């Protein structure tokens with residue numbers, strides 16, 4: 472089968488590194504371009520010796536400009552750039568005829584006013600919002616297949632939305648009662664120097680942050696509202712935990728109906744989904760079982776004293792929460808098997 476020429480813009484960061492790991496060995500991808508301003512001129516193997524020996528390991532980083540990226544012959548560009556920065560690259564690469572898979576938050580929100588509220592800035596390319604497809608493959612598969620511009624979901628939103636969407640669609644929980652608590656590994660903050668993220672500041676410690684209005688709430692509420700067919704607001708408390716990778720999320724909400732219906736709704740939504748592993752009632756997902764994979768593990772429980780359902784999920788923030796989910800969308804837009812290059816455990 473033909474291999475698609477791909478570029479990774481921002482390949483020196485953590486999601487870029489995960490994309491490299493997956494795409495250097497992807498059976499239908501040919502890596503032709505990697506960018507980094509700070510590492511221009513260095514090879515992939517020089518910056519990341521773990522990739523020495525891979526076919527494209529001697530490819531050198533270039534500074535990111537659309538002209539040079541297009542000149543490499545790339546057909547699809549992954550943007551692993553900070554939000555606010557990615558949109559400009561998306562515009563110019565689309566103009567040059569590439570398809571774009573954006574891992575940043577720039578195209579996830581449908582309403583530019585909501586972007587302004589949560590990101591404290593005007594949207595950098597509002598004219599593209601209409602055509603961007605929010606790419607949770609298990610929910611939006613058909614739209615993704617046709618897309619030119621993919622908005623890959625955030626790490627927390629993936630872990631929160633996938634378990635809740637089927638229950639909201641089936642009207643099994645009261646949307647006004649959802650309370651969510653998530654915990655993320657430190658790589659979620661990116662590969663940047665930040666005093667609060669250095670080893671001695673966060674190791675052996677746990678802290679909540681971003682409350683009461685973390686920027687991912689905008690995205691979570693957008694997707695849950697669509698599923699519920701009414702405006703959903705929820706309480707969301709993210710925490711930083713001293714592990715490298717992994718997100719664990721627990722949501723609870725008041726059950727409407729019978730507890731047995733919860734398992735039926737999850738099975739109906741995900742029973743045939745390769746990357747969603749249902750652990751059933753009593754199942755407690757563990758992040759160590761999903762790190763470096765595209766799986767999300769989901770368990771649930773019911774407390775008859777409070778009539779609340781508990782939904783638990785575990786994913787890798789750099790995997791299903793970012794890089795491998797973006798590769799899943801790449802497979803869909805190119806017409807490859809959805810699991811191509813992603814069947815690792």
Ligand SMILES: NC(=O)C1=CN([C@@H]2O[C@H](COP(=O)(O)OP(=O)(O)OC[C@H]3O[C@@H](n4cnc5c(N)ncnc54)[C@H](OP(=O)(O)O)[C@@H]3O)[C@@H](O)[C@H]2O)C=CC1
Nearest residue numbers: 481483484485486507508509551552554575659661662793
């Ligand atoms: N980390 C995670 O778990 C997740 C991250 N995301 C999103 O994915 C995107 C990338 O995140 P992550 O990999 O963690 O970030 P990092 O900070 O680790 O990497 C950012 C990359 O972008 C490049 N870059 C930074 N600023 C600019 C700029 N102004 N112009 C061009 N290139 C730039 C950097 O290279 P250089 O400075 O050398 O140019 C680097 O390659 C972000 O939008 C993030 O929010 C999404 C889901 C999960």
Ligand SMILES: CC(=O)N[C@@H](CCC(=O)OP(=O)(O)O)C(=O)O
Nearest residue numbers: 574575576625626655656659660
């Ligand atoms: C631990 C940590 O700091 N996590 C990041 C979220 C991860 C991320 O990169 O989200 P986007 O894709 O939306 O940018 C945060 O809380 O901002």
